Amino acid sequence: xxxxxxxHIASHFAVVRFRRLDPGLALLSGMAVCWPAVSAGSGxxxxxxxxxxxxxxxxxxxxxxxxxxxxxxxxxxxxxxQIALQAAARLGDDxxxxxxxQFVEAVASRDARQYRVTITMRDAVGALVGTRSLTSAAxxxxxxxxxxxxxxxxxxxxxxxxxxxxSPPRAAPAVPPPPAAPELRAAAAPKQRADxxxxxxxxxxxxxxxxxxxxxxxxxxxxxxxxxKILISGLVGFFPEHRTAGAVGDFAxxxxxxxxxxxxxxxxxxxxxxxxxxxxLGGALHIVVYSPEPASPGQRCTAAASERTHLVLPxxxxxxxxxxxxxxxxxxxxxxxxxGAPPGMDTVFTQPAVALAAWAGLxxxxx
Numbered sequence: 342x343x344x345x346x347x348x349h350i351a352s353h354f355a356v357v358r359f360r361r362l363d364p365g366l367a368l369l370s371g372m373a374v375c376w377p378a379v380s381a382g383s384g385x386x387x388x389x390x391x392x393x394x395x396x397x398x399x400x401x402x403x404x405x406x407x408x409x410x411x412x413x414x415x416x417x418x419x420x421x422x423q424i425a426l427q428a429a430a431r432l433g434d435d436x437x438x439x440x441x442x443q444f445v446e447a448v449a450s451r452d453a454r455q456y457r458v459t460i461t462m463r464d465a466v467g468a469l470v471g472t473r474s475l476t477s478a479a480x481x482x483x484x485x486x487x488x489x490x491x492x493x494x495x496x497x498x499x500x501x502x503x504x505x506x507x508s509p510p511r512a513a514p515a516v517p518p519p520p521a522a523p524e525l526r527a528a529a530a531p532k533q534r535a536d537x538x539x540x541x542x543x544x545x546x547x548x549x550x551x552x553x554x555x556x557x558x559x560x561x562x563x564x565x566x567x568x569x570k571i572l573i574s575g576l577v578g579f580f581p582e583h584r585t586a587g588a589v590g591d592f593a594x595x596x597x598x599x600x601x602x603x604x605x606x607x608x609x610x611x612x613x614x615x616x617x618x619x620x621x622l623g624g625a626l627h628i629v630v631y632s633p634e635p636a637s638p639g640q641r642c643t644a645a646a647s648e649r650t651h652l653v654l655p656x657x658x659x660x661x662x663x664x665x666x667x668x669x670x671x672x673x674x675x676x677x678x679x680x681g682a683p684p685g686m687d688t689v690f691t692q693p694a695v696a697l698a699a700w701a702g703l704x705x706x707x708x
Contacts, residue, residue: 401434402436403439404437404438405439405444407424409424412448414452418456424489424493427491431490431494432497443462443465444462444463445493447461449489455477458475458488460489540564540706541561543560543702544701545557546560547698548698551696552626554583557580558579559579575599575602576600578597582629590630590632594626594628596627598623600621600647602619613654614652616653618651622644626641626642633679644673646672648669649698650665650667659706660705663704664701665701666698669698671692676690676691
């Protein structure tokens with residue numbers, strides 16, 4: 342049979358239909374590959390030039406620029422560098438590392454049913470060399486990305502179809518690391534509770550309704566958190582005797598008292614807080630009678646329900662400023678009077694239904 346000239350061979354193309362590469366993967370268009378046509382009975386095809394034993398098995402291809410674009414729907418697909426590595430492995434050569442004379446553009450996307458890759462190849466002047474469209478119904482992008490790398494390799498060199506993909510290199514057996522030297526660690530400090538903390542504050546109070554006149558006295562208050570927003574608060578205070586002389590006698594009244602309350606702390610800004618408290622107040626009224634002669638001298642106990650609210654403001658370091666107001670309602674209202682005095686002038690002091698107090702002070706807090 343006469344040998345065909347290279348020009349005559351190049352003018353023929355065979356339409357080759359690829360086998361299925363992966364379940365759900367199909368080539369939508371036929372692959373027009375520049376392979377010499379072989380007619381039946383013409384005998385085996387001539388060996389390609391690079392089959393000469395004296396010629397290296399891998400031939401050098403013209404430079405190729407690869408543009409691999411992943412749509413947002415296909416963001417899990419491999420990137421361009423991985424596709425180029427797979428294609429170069431099929432080619433046995435890396436045309437992507439040379440100045441480009443051909444340009445391959447590929448776009449990967451996914452719809453509700455399948456992945457899709459469209460591949461276009463152009464020559465150095467922008468003329469269309471070929472285009473391919475691949476689809477895959479697989480659950481991931483692995484199958485279609487491998488098919489896309491193979492298709493790009495075949496567009497560059499049709500002989501890449503018959504070339505087996507190289508097996509991945511075996512990993513060297515892992516060498517166990519040397520045993521670590523024993524590490525000496527100091528015993529961990531006990532964790533501090535997030536709700537641990539409190540404060541102690543020295544206060545100056547003024548009150549009306551606790552004694553016959555408006556009075557001023559000192560107090561010492563302490564608070565401790567039992568949870569991030571709950572405190573137990575205690576207070577002890579003293580109002581010294583205040584002497585009052587009138588038409589029916591000469592008297593002095595004073596008060597020693599203590600209070601226990603539960604508080605709700607509401608954080609404001611920084612370390613500042615607003616606290617709402619409710620509790621019980623108990624104490625002793627001191628009565629001194631200078632004239633007339635007392636019938637039953639001594640102290641009288643008193644007890645009341647109490648409510649108070651205060652603002653706690655950090656100043657510097659652990660120093661805090663506390664400002665507050667409160668009210669109390671005695672369970673039993675005591676009355677003090679002078680026997681034998683004219684009506685309307687016989688009562689010296691009767692506890693009101695509500696007594697009011699206000700205070701301010703400085704203290705320290707701990708966490």
